[in-house]
Amino acid sequence: MEKLVVGSREFSSRLLVGTGKYKDFQETQDAIVASGAEVVTVAIRRTNIGQNKGEPNLLDFLNPEEFIILPNTAGCYSVDDAVRTCNLARELLDGHNLVKLEVLGDEKTLFPNMTQTLEAAKILVEDNFEVMVYCTDDPILCKELDDIGCVSIMPLAAPIGSGLGITNPYNIEIILENSNKPVIVDAGVGTASDATIAMELGCDGVLMNTAIAEAKNPILMASAMKKAIESGREAFLAGRMKKRLYASKSSPEDGVIR
């Protein structure tokens, strides 16, 4: 598959995956390997005080030399917290400036607070971060984020962790039409067909976590998602047939035995 170009980087896979909700780091690693994803998101959190020597660390299982680590600002409800988190992430990852910005508005829906998201995006872009931004599927706000200089627009398809699928494909289509940047559906995918639908619409990629981590068999679902993304992309590039109301014969009319 052709590479996905986001800002100054090229990704070999159009599936981006999260690292939350797995049983342990080994399962996280196995699922990510099965997904073929190159970009993996992580959260930034306070370390446990008095952690044991040699306690396993997520990044021992996901080597930043092998994967593109995408730190998120999950859990941040203000511009200030999101910007601080990005600065800490950049230091933690030795100057790596690619971040997933999310400024949340509400615990129950985890919908983004878009006024705060726009403000944080401006600050981060000015500070030379490459910002991939989680946002609502409002085409006007997505265009604003694009104009600010975010490197990827990442509208939600449904609430985070809901698995409801692509609830508003029409908005996603409009966002795709308006955008000069890669559009990556972030959140809402529940199963493989949802990922395919997003890709068939023309999305440049899909970011998911719960759909894989909460599957009964996460490793198998990771593999399914890999294929779903690839088939959806190929179908989009191939260009689907027109829908018609009535049947159209596939076999020749002539030569039917009587």
Next chain:
Amino acid sequence: MNAKTIGIILNGSEIHLKSNSLKELIDSLNLSEARFAIEINREIVPKSQIDNYTLNDKDEVEIVIAVGGG
């Protein structure tokens, strides 16, 4: 090293330290092998400055790592 102790806020909790060396604090937390980042009084402390960094009384220290997330 100071003889008296200093009090800092580490990840939201008050603790008392016998030494004002940031390096010693990191070592005592068993973090020296890990990937982490430090912010003191809302300013990032680059890795290169940790060894010579002196903590002050009432410093607010945040130490973060990468964890699973989406």
